[in-house]
Amino acid sequence: MATLCRDCLRVTAEDVPACPCGSPRLVRHPELLRLTVAHVDCDAFYAAIEKRDRPELLTRPVIVGGGRRGVVAACCYVARTRGVRSAMPMFQALRACPDAVVIRPDMAKYAAEARRIRALMEALTPLLEPLSIDEAVLDLAGTAALHGAPPAAVLARFAQAVEREVGVTVSIGLAPNRLLAKIAAERDKPRGFAVIGRAEAAALLAPEPVTLLPGVGPALARRLAAAGITRLGQLQALPERDALARFGEEGPSLVARARGEDPRPVRPEREARSISAETTFERDLREAAELERPLWHLCEKLARRLGEKGLAAGGVVLKLKTAGFALRTRHARLPAPTRLPETLFEAARPLLRKEADGTAFRLVGIGAQPLAPAAEADRGDLADPEAPRRAARWAAVEALRARFGEGAVVRGRGLAPR
Amino acid sequence: MKFTVDRAVLLKALAHVQSVVERRNTIPILANVLLEATKDGTLRLTATDMEIAIVEEVVGAAVAQPGKTTAPAATLYEIVRKLPEAAKVELQHPGGDAPLALRAGRFATSLVVLPVEDFPSMTEGKLPTVFSLKAGTLRALIDRTRFAISTEETRYYLNGIYLHAGESDGTPVLRAVATDGHRLARVEEPLPDGAKGMPGVIVPRKTVAELRKLADEAQDEIEIRLSDTKIQFRFGAVALTSKLIDGTFPEYERVIPRGNDKVLRVDKKAFEDAVNRVAAISTERSRPVKLSLDRNHLLLSAASPDQGQAQEELDGEVVRYENGPLEIGFQARYLTDITGLIEGEVEFRFADGSAPTLVQDVAKTDALYVLMPMRV
Numbered sequence: 001m002a003t004l005c006r007d008c009l010r011v012t013a014e015d016v017p018a019c020p021c022g023s024p025r026l027v028r029h030p031e032l033l034r035l036t037v038a039h040v041d042c043d044a045f046y047a048a049i050e051k052r053d054r055p056e057l058l059t060r061p062v063i064v065g066g067g068r069r070g071v072v073a074a075c076c077y078v079a080r081t082r083g084v085r086s087a088m089p090m091f092q093a094l095r096a097c098p099d100a101v102v103i104r105p106d107m108a109k110y111a112a113e114a115r116r117i118r119a120l121m122e123a124l125t126p127l128l129e130p131l132s133i134d135e136a137v138l139d140l141a142g143t144a145a146l147h148g149a150p151p152a153a154v155l156a157r158f159a160q161a162v163e164r165e166v167g168v169t170v171s172i173g174l175a176p177n178r179l180l181a182k183i184a185a186e187r188d189k190p191r192g193f194a195v196i197g198r199a200e201a202a203a204l205l206a207p208e209p210v211t212l213l214p215g216v217g218p219a220l221a222r223r224l225a226a227a228g229i230t231r232l233g234q235l236q237a238l239p240e241r242d243a244l245a246r247f248g249e250e251g252p253s254l255v256a257r258a259r260g261e262d263p264r265p266v267r268p269e270r271e272a273r274s275i276s277a278e279t280t281f282e283r284d285l286r287e288a289a290e291l292e293r294p295l296w297h298l299c300e301k302l303a304r305r306l307g308e309k310g311l312a313a314g315g316v317v318l319k320l321k322t323a324g325f326a327l328r329t330r331h332a333r334l335p336a337p338t339r340l341p342e343t344l345f346e347a348a349r350p351l352l353r354k355e356a357d358g359t360a361f362r363l364v365g366i367g368a369q370p371l372a373p374a375a376e377a378d379r380g381d382l383a384d385p386e387a388p389r390r391a392a393r394w395a396a397v398e399a400l401r402a403r404f405g406e407g408a409v410v411r412g413r414g415l416a417p418r
Numbered sequence: 419m420k421f422t423v424d425r426a427v428l429l430k431a432l433a434h435v436q437s438v439v440e441r442r443n444t445i446p447i448l449a450n451v452l453l454e455a456t457k458d459g460t461l462r463l464t465a466t467d468m469e470i471a472i473v474e475e476v477v478g479a480a481v482a483q484p485g486k487t488t489a490p491a492a493t494l495y496e497i498v499r500k501l502p503e504a505a506k507v508e509l510q511h512p513g514g515d516a517p518l519a520l521r522a523g524r525f526a527t528s529l530v531v532l533p534v535e536d537f538p539s540m541t542e543g544k545l546p547t548v549f550s551l552k553a554g555t556l557r558a559l560i561d562r563t564r565f566a567i568s569t570e571e572t573r574y575y576l577n578g579i580y581l582h583a584g585e586s587d588g589t590p591v592l593r594a595v596a597t598d599g600h601r602l603a604r605v606e607e608p609l610p611d612g613a614k615g616m617p618g619v620i621v622p623r624k625t626v627a628e629l630r631k632l633a634d635e636a637q638d639e640i641e642i643r644l645s646d647t648k649i650q651f652r653f654g655a656v657a658l659t660s661k662l663i664d665g666t667f668p669e670y671e672r673v674i675p676r677g678n679d680k681v682l683r684v685d686k687k688a689f690e691d692a693v694n695r696v697a698a699i700s701t702e703r704s705r706p707v708k709l710s711l712d713r714n715h716l717l718l719s720a721a722s723p724d725q726g727q728a729q730e731e732l733d734g735e736v737v738r739y740e741n742g743p744l745e746i747g748f749q750a751r752y753l754t755d756i757t758g759l760i761e762g763e764v765e766f767r768f769a770d771g772s773a774p775t776l777v778q779d780v781a782k783t784d785a786l787y788v789l790m791p792m793r794v
Contacts, residue, residue: 382788
């Protein structure tokens with residue numbers, strides 16, 4: 001059985017009782033040197049950064065949250081022992097842990113730290129797929145020659161680098177596929193390194209509840225329970241025909257996942273399903289005319305993002321949040337895809353006018369959905385033969401701005417009122 | 419209010435007005451028809467959806483007691499429709515909240531009414547432009563343009579027929595234009611007296627549909643009155659008043675190609691049948707059909723990745739084409755929508771495989787159609 005020392009990074013092909021360096025942090029697994037897919041998750045990321053910056057909090061329960069939404073964004077492991085969980089409403093968290101230190105989230109700081117960690121990952125493999133600010137899946141297949149070490153050792157070295165350079169800890173799951181890697185990462189937290197091999201996967205998953213599988217939420221769990229299935233082992237035993245009959249098209253893939261199989265590759269750039277831009281106002285706005293100015297700026301921002309990604313909007317989604325935090329989203333399909341701010345704006349404006357009924361709004365956003373290839377955008381038609389010229393004009397404006405700065409060309413609509 | 423009227427007379431008027439009433443309605447009064455009986459024996463029925471109002475006057479009712487009330491239009495229509503053909507219908511309303519009593523022979527019903535004061539009146543305002551069109555002319559204007567009206571909400575100004583005065587080779591004309599961006603239809607008629615200087619107006623799709631139904635029954639002239647916000651059509655005892663679409667119709671003249679010099683003339687029936695046969699293979703919603711042209715030869719083809727492919731050749735017997743090879747694709751339905759309006763021979767004028775194409779009836783040039791090709 002292969003062994004890896006997570007401290008001195010020594011790799012041995014046979015089982016050793018202890019590492020010569022004296023470290024007890026050994027990972028033993030028969031498939032250790034063959035596995036390449038890793039799920040990396042930062043431990044209590046926001047809270048860990050706050051503790052790093054304020055060492056006096058090290059032993060205190062720390063909750064990052066409050067702020068606008070009044071829920072726990074992250075909590076340290078001390079707070080977790082008291083029953084605090086992510087996404088828990090703040091009042092409930094403080095009832096469970098009244099002496100917690102509550103820190104308002106500083107997203108800019110977390111994003112900067114996340115970028116440093118991301119840069120360390122990028123040095124490991126090009127097959128890197130970020131899943132959230134503090135989570136990613138990596139495939140290190142074929143990198144052993146480059147790094148002069150098997151993936152397991154490279155990952156252990158990466159975990160050390162994150163601790164040393166960023167000052168937070170990560171948990172790593174190593175497995176033959178991304179599903180098992182994610183499950184592995186969850187099994188040994190914080191500062192963990194867990195391995196699930198191909199051979200043991202099914203047996204290891206069998207006694208677990210069905211909700212362990214990502215994608216099995218309360219609704220599906222209820223449907224499964226109604227069929228008498230609560231453990232993954234029961235799902236594993238289901239013949240494909242029955243899976244199809246009972247749970248529809250998703251049935252067979254559900255059974256495969258229960259067995260620890262997952263054919264999804266690690267894709268470096270996850271395809272965006274929608275692109276959007278939003279802004280929160282300094283004071284609540286009610287009038288359509290007042291709301292239109294930020295909306296216009298967002299349309300320009302969205303148009304730029306579409307341009308950068310080589311995509312176009314097949315429709316627009318208008319998002320509004322009321323002063324009372326109620327979310328309203330409205331959708332309009334476009335007759336033809338566009339990447340022009342004025343076309344986005346003209347589609348969103350009637351939606352906005354319908355909603356501007358005197359309600360106070362704190363946020364407006366605009367998204368492109370569905371997305372379409374840029375080549376299909378703004379080609380014009382019989383009712384709008386000018387579209388290609390408008391597209392050329394927008395490209396020229398963007399070129400001027402890139403060269404002379406944002407303020408070089410401004411639409412009248414974008415100017416602040418005097 | 420109390421009057422007696424022939425079932426046939428009442429049914430005809432109710433059929434007209436109830437058609438305007440929206441089936442699904444959040445404002446109860448809009449589901450009702452306003453019934454007014456006057457001393458001189460006139461019965462007036464009014465229905466509206468706030469965008470369109472229709473008023474029909476019926477003569478020959480025996481009014482015993484003048485008055486007015488409102489009753490559910492669809493229900494009243496259904497009941498009257500099911501009465502025996504020669505029945506005399508008596509309607510009586512004592513006033514206030516009391517129900518409307520309907521009697522015909524040994525049948526009796528009472529209908530819940532809503533107050534007359536709640537019934538919205540659509541004021542016409544001044545309608546300074548007044549002219550008349552033959553019913554057949556109006557039908558022809560509508561029939562050859564309505565297929566191109568857009569249903570797309572974002573470009574609401576395309577949701578109707580653009581009616582305006584123009585000029586064709588120095589002759590003043592009345593033009594009806596509709597486009598959904600993919601096709602455009604333009605039909606013109608000599609400008610009738612009184613239409614000179616009229617504002618360009620966009621008549622909403624629903625109004626067009628109601629008008630077209632009514633125009634089937636019109637024998638002679640239909641009088642049109644309009645301002646820049648309202649339009650009214652009057653014939654016989656019916657007046658249909660509608661709001662106009664408040665928007666600017668695109669400058670369509672610029673998209674009508676002038677220099678298309680590759681001319682295909684093809685027999686309408688042979689072409690239409692071939693398009694329908696070939697397109698049947700396609701599984702795509704747009705059913706693209708490819709036209710491959712060569713000297714006096716036209717090959718129509720369509721392919722579907724799941725179903726296979728189909729093609730049909732048309733040659734010198736039905737095809738006249740003197741130019742070099744050309745390939746161009748169109749949605750099958752867009753082609754047949756237009757050829758369906760053409761009698762004998764269709765003329766296509768192409769520029770190339772990706773530019774707007776002009777389509778006309780060889781024998782009748784008052785209508786002109788523009789089609790955007792699609793990539794096939």
